[in-house]
Amino acid sequence: MAALTAPDRNPKPDRNPKQDRSRATRQRLLEAAVSCLAEHGWAGSTVAVVAERAGVSRGAAQHHFPTREDLFTAAVEYVAEERSQALRALPSDNREQAVSGIVDLYTGPLFRAALHLWVAAANEDQLRDRVAELEARVGRESHRIAVEVLGADESRPGVRETVQGLLDMARGLGLATLLTDDRARRERVVSQWARLVNEALTG
Amino acid sequence: MAALTAPDRNPKPDRNPKQDRSRATRQRLLEAAVSCLAEHGWAGSTVAVVAERAGVSRGAAQHHFPTREDLFTAAVEYVAEERSQALRALPSDNREQAVSGIVDLYTGPLFRAALHLWVAAANEDQLRDRVAELEARVGRESHRIAVEVLGADESRPGVRETVQGLLDMARGLGLATLLTDDRARRERVVSQWARLVNEALTG
Numbered sequence: 001m002a003a004l005t006a007p008d009r010n011p012k013p014d015r016n017p018k019q020d021r022s023r024a025t026r027q028r029l030l031e032a033a034v035s036c037l038a039e040h041g042w043a044g045s046t047v048a049v050v051a052e053r054a055g056v057s058r059g060a061a062q063h064h065f066p067t068r069e070d071l072f073t074a075a076v077e078y079v080a081e082e083r084s085q086a087l088r089a090l091p092s093d094n095r096e097q098a099v100s101g102i103v104d105l106y107t108g109p110l111f112r113a114a115l116h117l118w119v120a121a122a123n124e125d126q127l128r129d130r131v132a133e134l135e136a137r138v139g140r141e142s143h144r145i146a147v148e149v150l151g152a153d154e155s156r157p158g159v160r161e162t163v164q165g166l167l168d169m170a171r172g173l174g175l176a177t178l179l180t181d182d183r184a185r186r187e188r189v190v191s192q193w194a195r196l197v198n199e200a201l202t203g
Numbered sequence: 204m205a206a207l208t209a210p211d212r213n214p215k216p217d218r219n220p221k222q223d224r225s226r227a228t229r230q231r232l233l234e235a236a237v238s239c240l241a242e243h244g245w246a247g248s249t250v251a252v253v254a255e256r257a258g259v260s261r262g263a264a265q266h267h268f269p270t271r272e273d274l275f276t277a278a279v280e281y282v283a284e285e286r287s288q289a290l291r292a293l294p295s296d297n298r299e300q301a302v303s304g305i306v307d308l309y310t311g312p313l314f315r316a317a318l319h320l321w322v323a324a325a326n327e328d329q330l331r332d333r334v335a336e337l338e339a340r341v342g343r344e345s346h347r348i349a350v351e352v353l354g355a356d357e358s359r360p361g362v363r364e365t366v367q368g369l370l371d372m373a374r375g376l377g378l379a380t381l382l383t384d385d386r387a388r389r390e391r392v393v394s395q396w397a398r399l400v401n402e403a404l405t406g
Contacts, residue, residue: 041326043246112325115378119322122315122381123244132382139379161395168392169368172375175318176342178325179335189371192364200399 026064028054033075037113042120047071069126073134076117079110080138087145095201098149099166099194106170107177107186115174142167152201162200169193229267231257236278240316245323250274272329276337279320282313283341290348298404301352302369302397309373310380310389318377345370355404365403372396 032054036045047068051061065071083105090101105111121131146163147154154160173189176182235257239248250271254264268274286308293304308314324334349366350357357363376392379385 039326041323043323044326116322116325118378118381119319120244122319123242123247128382135382158395158398161392162399164388165372165392165396165399168375168379169372170375171378172371172373175321175374175378176371178321179331179338185367189364189368192361193368195361196365196368196399196403 022064025054025056025060029056029061029064029071030075030078033071034079034110034113037072037075037116038109041116042072042124045072045116067126069130072117073127073130076114076131077134077138079114080134080141083110083138084141084145087142087149090149092149092151095150095198096191096194099197100190102146102149102166103170103173103186103190106167106174107182111171111174112178115178139167150197150201159201162197166193166197225267228257228259228263232259232264232267232274233278233281236274237282237313237316240275240278240319241312244319245275245327248275248319270329272333275320276330276333279317279334280337280341282317283337283344286313286341287344287348290345290352293352295352295354298353298401299394299397302400303393305349305352305369306373306376306389306393309370309377310385314374314377315381318381342370353400353404362404365400369396369400 029050032050033045036050036053040049045068047061047065048058050071051058054061061071065074086105087102090098092098117127117131118135121127143164146152146167147160150163152159152163154163173182173186177186232253235253236248239253239256243252248271250264250268251261253274254261257264264274268277289308290305293301295301320330320334321338324330346367349355349370350363353366355362355366357366376385376389380389
């Protein structure tokens with residue numbers, strides 16, 4: 001209401017065009033980094049390739065992300081936030097549909113990008129600790145949201161591990177979809193596991 | 204008995220010292236290739252590095268495996284055969300123990316080597332089709348053995364998908380163990396899902 005009754009005051013005092021441009025550049029770089037990782041893997045993903053893809057100068061890219069590791073861990077953190085938002089938006093009134101929605105989030109290009117960084121981190125000293133910390137944080141957050149969406153009561157024995165195993169299965173299905181179109185098989189597996197999870201959570 | 208009663212005849216007419224040496228060299232190269240992939244990933248794995256590690260000349264390595272792709276797909280096929288043998292050796296009289304044994308086979312250095320090749324293949328044209336074909340074949344074989352070891356009756360609806368989902372979960376757990384020691388969490392997840400899978404298969 002304040003903005004309507006006082007039209008002469010700046011309605012967004014915390015933003016200005018320069019900051020907006022900077023945010024938009026950062027966003028374009030993150031999105032380009034995600035696509036680049038998903039399509040070319042870690043070996044084919046450099047700051048220069050991403051800057052060109054985003055239509056941003058290399059200097060501007062390095063202003064936002066001083067190192068290759070900064071850029072790609074930020075990109076995977078961005079992916080994780082997108083996934084968390086999508087998880088929160090899943091229907092919480094139909095558990096089998098929620099299971100299927102959770103798996104979908106691990107089998108698309110966002111997961112593919114994260115997978116490439118994850119595997120590269122196993123052999124890159126500059127990446128390992130950062131990605132391990134990021135994945136642990138993201139894993140806890142995904143678990144927390146999945147518990148909510150599934151309406152799971154974690155005070156009951158076994159419920160916590162049922163949900164964790166479901167997320168592990170979703171990651172395994174994401175891996176299976178990397179080289180071939182695994183959709184038909186996946187749908188049958190998910191439909192059966194959705195039943196198992198529903199029974200286990202209803203108990 | 205023939206070898207004992209006729210000691211002047213060659214007891215192993217299909218083998219000779221030269222063939223034995225060649226087999227031993229091939230075996231050493233495959234084992235070195237697996238360790239190399241597990242420790243350094245695809246980017247750090249070349250024929251030269253593997254030959255040196257195996258104590259074999261680069262020429263001899265290239266005699267056995269003309270290209271880098273030949274060497275590493277053969278190495279992952281070798282890993283898959285080791286895993287199939289280990290799967291067959293699991294106890295078939297205790298289903299929950301069998302589930303835990305199956306997961307163990309996806310969380311060690313053999314799986315880690317296969318994972319690196321798998322992920323690299325997503326972005327390498329020379330690898331993609333070969334690794335996709337190999338993984339499809341290995342996946343079917345692992346599934347077949349898991350069904351046997353679990354004593355699962357695939358004529359019942361949902362049983363096939365229950366076992367497939369379990370193998371997908373095992374792969375997801377293998378991925379989770381890549382950057383951190385995930386053993387304590389994994390044991391709790393596996394123990395819970397061993398119960399759920401047992402119930403689903405007993406039905």
